[in-house]
Amino acid sequence: MSPEIDTRPQVETQTLEVNLGPQHPSTHGVFRMVATLDGETVIRLKPVMGYMHRNHEKIAEGLTYIGCFPYTDRLDYFCAMTNNLALAVAIERLAGIQVSERGEYIRVIMAELTRLVNHTAVTGFLLNDMGAFGTPLLYAFREREKILDLFEAASGSRMMCNYVRPGGVREDLPAGWVERAWEIVRAYPKFLDEFETLLTKNDIILQRTQQVGKLPQPLAVSAGITGPMLRASGVNYDIRKVDGYSVYPRVQFKVPLGTVGDVYDRYLIRILEMRESLKILEQALQALPTTSPSISPKGAAMGKAPRTFRPPKGHAYGRIEAPKGELGFFLVSDGSPQPYRYRIRPPSFINLTVLEDMCLGQKVADVIVILGSIDIVLCEVDR
Amino acid sequence: MARRLVGFHVLRGMGVTLKTFCETYPWGRAVLRVLRIPSTNGLVTIEYPEVKQQHSERFRYFPFLVYDGTPDDLRCVACKICEQECPPQCIHIVMEKDAQGRPVKVHGRTLPAQFDIDMSICMSCRICVDVCPFDAIEMDNAYELSASDRFEHMLFDKQRLLKSNEYFQQIKPTEASEVDQRLAAKQKKTAAPAQAQPASAAPSSPPAAPPGAGPAAPPTGRTPGPQPTGPPRAPQSPPPGA
Numbered sequence: 001m002s003p004e005i006d007t008r009p010q011v012e013t014q015t016l017e018v019n020l021g022p023q024h025p026s027t028h029g030v031f032r033m034v035a036t037l038d039g040e041t042v043i044r045l046k047p048v049m050g051y052m053h054r055n056h057e058k059i060a061e062g063l064t065y066i067g068c069f070p071y072t073d074r075l076d077y078f079c080a081m082t083n084n085l086a087l088a089v090a091i092e093r094l095a096g097i098q099v100s101e102r103g104e105y106i107r108v109i110m111a112e113l114t115r116l117v118n119h120t121a122v123t124g125f126l127l128n129d130m131g132a133f134g135t136p137l138l139y140a141f142r143e144r145e146k147i148l149d150l151f152e153a154a155s156g157s158r159m160m161c162n163y164v165r166p167g168g169v170r171e172d173l174p175a176g177w178v179e180r181a182w183e184i185v186r187a188y189p190k191f192l193d194e195f196e197t198l199l200t201k202n203d204i205i206l207q208r209t210q211q212v213g214k215l216p217q218p219l220a221v222s223a224g225i226t227g228p229m230l231r232a233s234g235v236n237y238d239i240r241k242v243d244g245y246s247v248y249p250r251v252q253f254k255v256p257l258g259t260v261g262d263v264y265d266r267y268l269i270r271i272l273e274m275r276e277s278l279k280i281l282e283q284a285l286q287a288l289p290t291t292s293p294s295i296s297p298k299g300a301a302m303g304k305a306p307r308t309f310r311p312p313k314g315h316a317y318g319r320i321e322a323p324k325g326e327l328g329f330f331l332v333s334d335g336s337p338q339p340y341r342y343r344i345r346p347p348s349f350i351n352l353t354v355l356e357d358m359c360l361g362q363k364v365a366d367v368i369v370i371l372g373s374i375d376i377v378l379c380e381v382d383r
Numbered sequence: 384m385a386r387r388l389v390g391f392h393v394l395r396g397m398g399v400t401l402k403t404f405c406e407t408y409p410w411g412r413a414v415l416r417v418l419r420i421p422s423t424n425g426l427v428t429i430e431y432p433e434v435k436q437q438h439s440e441r442f443r444y445f446p447f448l449v450y451d452g453t454p455d456d457l458r459c460v461a462c463k464i465c466e467q468e469c470p471p472q473c474i475h476i477v478m479e480k481d482a483q484g485r486p487v488k489v490h491g492r493t494l495p496a497q498f499d500i501d502m503s504i505c506m507s508c509r510i511c512v513d514v515c516p517f518d519a520i521e522m523d524n525a526y527e528l529s530a531s532d533r534f535e536h537m538l539f540d541k542q543r544l545l546k547s548n549e550y551f552q553q554i555k556p557t558e559a560s561e562v563d564q565r566l567a568a569k570q571k572k573t574a575a576p577a578q579a580q581p582a583s584a585a586p587s588s589p590p591a592a593p594p595g596a597g598p599a600a601p602p603t604g605r606t607p608g609p610q611p612t613g614p615p616r617a618p619q620s621p622p623p624g625a
Contacts, residue, residue: 067470070508135400142426149439156443156522162508170513174441174557190421198399201392303513306468 015043018364022051026129026368029378033355033367040363045356049349052382060342065091066165066306068342073160076348076380078118081110081151082322084164089245090318090329091166095311097299101292103168104247108284109181110163111246111320112277113151116188117144118323119228119270119277120195122375126267127199129372130208136198143191146184153177167299178285185281192274200268209264213358213370216261223354227325227347229374232269233261239321251283263373270375307337315341324348324375344383348376440555443522445502446511448544449551457545458519461486461495465511465520473504474511498544502528503537518562524554 021032030051036044056075060068072087073080085107092099099107124140148158154173155163163170199205215225220233230237238255240248256272258265295303302309311333319328325347332341351374359367402420405411429436450457461478477497479487486493511520523546530536552559 063470064468066510066513067468070470070506070510073508074506139403145426152442153439154441156439156441156509157507160507162510170509171441174439194399198396202396203389203393304516306510306514 013038020367022048027371027378028125028376029381031376031378031381033371035359035364035367037364040365042359042362042364042367045359045367047352047355049352049378050382052378054379054383056383057342057344061339064306064337065309065311065339066303068339069165070160070162073162074379075344075346075383076322076324076327076377077159078121078377079114079323080159080161081114081163082320082327084161085111086318086320086322086327087329088164088166088318089320090316090331091311093318094314094316094331094333095166095309097166097302098296099246099299100168100294100296102172102289102294103296103299105284105288106169106173106294107164108247108251109281109288110151110154110161110169112281112284113147113181113184115277115323116274117147118375119274120144122372123195123199123267123270126263126369126372127205129368130205136195139191139195139198143188150177150180150184153180165295165299165303167297167302168293168295170295170303172294178288181281181285185278185285188278189275192271196271200271205267206264208366208369209262209267209373211260211262212362212366213263213373214261215354215358219354219357220261223357224350225325225354227322227351227375228269228273229266229325229351231255232258232265234258239319239326243319245320247284247287248280250287251280253277253280263369266373266375310335310337319345322347324377324380325351346380346383348374348378348380349383352376352381438524440557442524443507443509444526445505445507445523445528445539446500446520446544447523447546448498448541449519449521449548450545451548454545454547455489457494458517459495459498460493460517460519461498462493462516464514464516468510468514470508470510471504471506473501475499475501495541498541500539500544501537502539503533518566521551521555521558521562 016037018035018037019032020035021027022030027033032048032051034046034048035042054074056071060071063071068087069084072083075083088107091097120140120143124137127136128134151161151163152158154177155161155170215229215233217233217235220230221235225233226237226239234257236255236257239245240253241255253276256269256276258269293300313333313335315330315332317328317330319326321327326345327347328345330341330343330345331339334340355371355374358370362370402415405415448457448459461476463476463478466472466474466476475497476495476499479494479496481487488494507522509522512522528537548559548563551562
């Protein structure tokens with residue numbers, strides 16, 4: 001026996017490939033992650049998507065511009081109002097439609113209420129992913145329910161609102177709606193305080209989220225990440241401030257920024273954003289004009305006869321700061337009542353692209369938490 | 384130093400859950416009142432089949448057809464605008480025609496011979512209501528419609544879709560009164576030229592539109608030629624030119 005050969009007992013290890021999903025409650029829909037594990041550490045992660053593909057972009061090419069609105073509700077079903085708003089902004093850019101003053105304020109109120117709904121729900125789901133089954137999620141859903149009732153009172157539907165139209169909103173607010181909105185805006189900080197008492201300094205949450213799933217700033221910028229995820233990495237980029245669309249330049253609010261870019265920062269950014277949203281809501285409800293109509297005449301005419309609306313040839317890109325990030329619609333018009341090309345820039349899909357970078361070197365249990373912190377809705381990812 | 388204590392904030396969080404637990408029961412609320420802890424007023428579970436949730440007036444589910452008075456006197460004129468605009472294409476309309484293929488008119492209005500909505504496709508978007516120039520289609524709020532068979536039970540025909548204006552006023556008083564006012568104003572407008580020519584009796588009048596106009600041409604009477612793209616503006620029941 002030659003002395004060069006190592007005779008110590010060798011443990012032969014292999015990597016293990018684990019399929020998480022597609023039918024798995026932690027993936028927030030039908031989404032599959034093929035994780036390659038070395039022990040418990042993730043060394044490779046391949047996201048597989050497309051199970052929820054509904055061909056929305058192609059269907060829209062055969063519809064009128066108004067006919068696309070109910071389909072946008074079904075993109076990100078938490079944020080129907082902001083989805084409507086993004087398409088309305090794109091159509092307004094395409095055809096040069098003016099928005100009525102009251103319509104602008106109602107839109108901002110609805111968009112910020114949607115942000116409350118989304119951030120509350122996603123925080124609840126994040127906790128659900130960490131193993132706090134039910135409790136925080138149900139607290140979040142209790143508050144969400146109150147806002148959904150407001151949506152129903154205004155638009156007729158809790159989730160599939162189909163409310164925002166080019167030029168304003170489809171119907172004016174019903175009597176007594178503003179008072180009900182004020183009640184929620186006044187009561188919400190108390191809920192947030194309670195929610196934060198439950199979560200923000202909780203030792204288990206700190207252990208599970210701090211330094212987990214870090215997203216470095218250069219990567220976040222180069223990957224095109226937007227929304228709370230980008231701001232958690234410390235990049236000051238909020239389209240409400242950058243573009244200054246609608247009445248956002250007229251209201252005072254701050255953009256919360258994170259420092260580390262881990263899961264905890266993403267949680268905290270969402271809580272802080274909700275507090276800023278409440279500030280916007282207070283100012284918008286205060287300033288809501290009572291005299292002007294809720295939709296401009298051109299928009300109203302378009303809603304009555306969608307087939308007569310033929311925008312001039314050209315293209316336009318309209319974007320807003322949706323709760324999940326930059327939601328944009330790119331429309332190409334050939335002068336016919338239907339869009340020639342209709343393309344969506346979904347924030348969920350683009351934010352999902354950095355999933356592997358965040359998960360490498362983490363434990364498999366953290367993958368679920370990291371995915372939850374991205375805040376995806378698969379209907380929007382696959383469209 | 385409490386901040387350093389491991390588990391202190393877990394316990395504080397449990398205090399929140401305990402408080403919420405107390406809020407769920409009448410005795411717990413009494414305890415909170417005694418301790419002067421402000422209640423955040425949680426939601427109460429609605430015990431569904433026995434108790435039903437109060438919907439807001441605008442709550443919409445599936446569309447229905449409105450008639451004034453008797454079911455024969457429906458507002459729909461089979462103009463097919465809703466059929467054309469429906470995003471998921473769930474409406475199917477056939478206009479009532481006589482043996483010669485000309486539209487049958489009752490009170491100067493054409494009628495749908497067939498009006499079907501496939502409720503398993505309908506996505507409750509309300510676009511049909513928005514585009515209807517006659518306020519003939521409205522959104523219902525009846526939601527207990529589950530059925531075991533898709534084609535037999537979820538394909539609503541005209542008879543099943545017809546509902547009276549009284550029903551509409553009952554479920555959506557604000558919207559129904561607005562619609563009634565609008566229709567009354569239109570009637571007034573159209574009544575003026577009709578009185579000027581009282582000789583033109585409505586039921587026996589021949590169809591105003593030429594045969595080539597197609598079913599999309601509404602019975603406006605004022606428009607001389609076929610206008611397939613433009614929506615009709617007002618339901619002028621007796622064609623004054625005839």
